[in-house]
Amino acid sequence: MTWAKANMPRHVKNKVEYIDSPKWEVIVATLSLCDHTITTVGSFSWWIGWLTGGEVTYYKWPVRDGSVLGKQFNYSDYFYPGWIGF
Numbered sequence: 001m002t003w004a005k006a007n008m009p010r011h012v013k014n015k016v017e018y019i020d021s022p023k024w025e026v027i028v029a030t031l032s033l034c035d036h037t038i039t040t041v042g043s044f045s046w047w048i049g050w051l052t053g054g055e056v057t058y059y060k061w062p063v064r065d066g067s068v069l070g071k072q073f074n075y076s077d078y079f080y081p082g083w084i085g086f
Helices: 002-007 024-032 043-051 068-072
Strands: 037-039 056-058
Touching: 024 043, 037 043
Parallel strands: 037 056
Antiparallel strands: none
């Protein structure tokens, strides 16, 4: 939080709110109101992406090819087809 407050541009036209240790319900409700989101590899992030009303991007290579973890999961099934992988 300290880093975010120190590095967030001060010239953004929209108000920025910092929420310290909110309940997960508050986090989901807040993030679902966003126009866009960048997801991580986790079910919480997946639901935020699903509930977001706009563009959703994700990192499409979360594990190294051929690694033990990479052999356990098919990440192409994990991300919604309309989301943008980079």
